[in-house]
Amino acid sequence: MTLAETPNNANSSNPFLTLNYESALESLGDDYYDEVAPAEFPQHILRWRNDAILPRLGLNPQAVTDEDFITAFGKFQERKPLLALRYHGYQFGEYNSGLGDGRGFLYGQVRGTDGELYDFGTKGSGKTPYSRGGDGMLTLKGGVREVIAAEALHHLGVRTSRCLTMIETGLALWRGDEPSPTRSSVMVRMNRSHIRFGTFERLHYLRRPDLTEKLLNHVIEQYYPHLIREEDKYALFYAELVQRVAELVAQWMAAGFCHAVLNTDNMSISGESFDYGPYAFIPTYDPYFTAAYFDYYRRYCYSYQPGICKLNLDMLQEPLKAVIAPDDLEAGLAHFDDYYHTEYRSLMLRKLGFEQLQNPGVNELLQLTIQFLQDSQVGYHQFFSEMARTFSSKWRDDPAFVMHNSDIVPALGTSPVFDNWSILYHKILNDFDPDQLDTIAQTLAVSNPKTVLLRPVIESIWEPIAQEDNWQPFYELIERIQSRD
Ligand code: AMP
Ligand code: MG
Numbered sequence: 273m274t275l276a277e278t279p280n281n282a283n284s285s286n287p288f289l290t291l292n293y294e295s296a297l298e299s300l301g302d303d304y305y306d307e308v309a310p311a312e313f314p315q316h317i318l319r320w321r322n323d324a325i326l327p328r329l330g331l332n333p334q335a336v337t338d339e340d341f342i343t344a345f346g347k348f349q350e351r352k353p354l355l356a357l358r359y360h361g362y363q364f365g366e367y368n369s370g371l372g373d374g375r376g377f378l379y380g381q382v383r384g385t386d387g388e389l390y391d392f393g394t395k396g397s398g399k400t401p402y403s404r405g406g407d408g409m410l411t412l413k414g415g416v417r418e419v420i421a422a423e424a425l426h427h428l429g430v431r432t433s434r435c436l437t438m439i440e441t442g443l444a445l446w447r448g449d450e451p452s453p454t455r456s457s458v459m460v461r462m463n464r465s466h467i468r469f470g471t472f473e474r475l476h477y478l479r480r481p482d483l484t485e486k487l488l489n490h491v492i493e494q495y496y497p498h499l500i501r502e503e504d505k506y507a508l509f510y511a512e513l514v515q516r517v518a519e520l521v522a523q524w525m526a527a528g529f530c531h532a533v534l535n536t537d538n539m540s541i542s543g544e545s546f547d548y549g550p551y552a553f554i555p556t557y558d559p560y561f562t563a564a565y566f567d568y569y570r571r572y573c574y575s576y577q578p579g580i581c582k583l584n585l586d587m588l589q590e591p592l593k594a595v596i597a598p599d600d601l602e603a604g605l606a607h608f609d610d611y612y613h614t615e616y617r618s619l620m621l622r623k624l625g626f627e628q629l630q631n632p633g634v635n636e637l638l639q640l641t642i643q644f645l646q647d648s649q650v651g652y653h654q655f656f657s658e659m660a661r662t663f664s665s666k667w668r669d670d671p672a673f674v675m676h677n678s679d680i681v682p683a684l685g686t687s688p689v690f691d692n693w694s695i696l697y698h699k700i701l702n703d704f705d706p707d708q709l710d711t712i713a714q715t716l717a718v719s720n721p722k723t724v725l726l727r728p729v730i731e732s733i734w735e736p737i738a739q740e741d742n743w744q745p746f747y748e749l750i751e752r753i754q755s756r757d
């Protein structure tokens with residue numbers, strides 16, 4: 273029997289159906305969502321199951337069958353209510369009051385073995401009151417791309433959603449940005465909260481401070497529980513959100529990741545990264561690298577991301593003023609730059625091999641690294657993975673040895689910036705004892721995996737799927753990502 277012919281009867285031994293779902297959001301009342309029905313699909317072919325995250329749900333992967341995934345997340349059996357969440361948002365700077373879950377819903381909320389509340393959110397599960405002109409569907413390629421982004425970012429240390437499963441659903445979709453007809457999928461995302469900045473913006477638009485306060489209490493209770501008993505919990509919540517978002521965007525920047533659509537409906541109130549559409553990893557250090565073809569003014573280009581996230585936090589102050597004093601909000605946002613720079617600096621130093629570095633040359637090293645990457649346009653990821661691959665104790669002996677046997681340096685010819693960089697790197701290495709060089713080599717290796725999801729790589733995974741339904745390269749790629757190769 274093929275997966276597509278799985279019988280339609282619900283199986284009460286399905287571990288996904290017997291999870292202990294909590295109605296955290298549902299219990300707030302129906303001002304925040306609409307109950308919806310899922311689409312029925314002509315086909316259900318399981319393409320991806322993320323066994324790595326099942327233990328966090330208290331599930332043993334071996335006890336979960338492919339049919340269990342399909343029954344729960346392809347056929348949506350025995351699960352009610354399914355909630356399309358209401359939200360608005362600033363899209364490319366323009367306020368849009370016509371948003372909301374247009375092709376997904378909150379399938380359920382589950383407490384992980386870590387004590388945290390997780391959402392299962394679908395994408396591509398059918399029309400809702402917020403679909404506007406859309407078909408409510410997700411392309412298979414879109415599903416593949418989000419699975420890859422979430423796994424890659426997670427393994428690069430970014431605080432991100434993961435994908436629990438992706439099921440091909442047998443519909444022919446028409447899209448302007450993919451050769452069409454193109455195949456369809458439903459993807460289930462597991463993250464900390466689908467409550468967005470735009471969820472609060474909607475309540476401000478509707479002039480409902482009462483609903484803002486209620487939602488904020490819920491957010492603090494579930495996602496900032498250590499603040500519940502603090503007298504100034506609201507101000508502390510915003511200050512911590514600022515810190516989480518600043519650190520998140522620093523993680524993207526160090527990972528060379530461009531999210532592409534930093535609208536306020538794509539910003540989670542838990543400070544976690546999610547919703548990966550036209551994202552890209554930067555091929556080289558180009559501050560103006562822009563991932564979305566429809567981002568005509570480069571609003572969300574690579575180097576604008578910290579500023580945009582700060583702006584989004586600033587705009588969130590408007591709805592939060594219903595509950596939090598403006599001075600407290602300003603005071604919270606004032607720390608954004610510090611949090612960002614501290615995290616970015618520490619992550620970049622790790623990419624350069626250093627866990628901690630109290631050296632007067634640190635700022636200069638970071639500045640020279642960026643300047644070199646930008647001037648030379650060598651591959652951003654390749655530069656660091658070549659450092660990791662070729663690192664040797666000889667680098668401590670003479671600056672001329674630094675990266676001398678890497679693939680990229682000979683190709684550069686003479687570069688004054690690289691010379692300055694290697695002289696400084698050599699000098700810093702001499703502050704370490706020879707027996708500490710192993711630790712540097714290890715830090716370089718774990719901080720700079722070889723597998724990088726540049727667009728041509730993702731396309732090379734997609735092509736065999738599109739041409740001959742060959743999923744092997746996709747599974748192999750995910751394995752390499754998961755083993756941090
Ligand atoms: P996104 O760009 O994926 O963050 O989506 C922005 C808004 O458009 C959200 O309200 C989505 O639910 C909605 N949307 C995107 N694609 C579709 C679609 N194919 N059908 C219905 N709604 C969609
Ligand atoms: Mg979105």
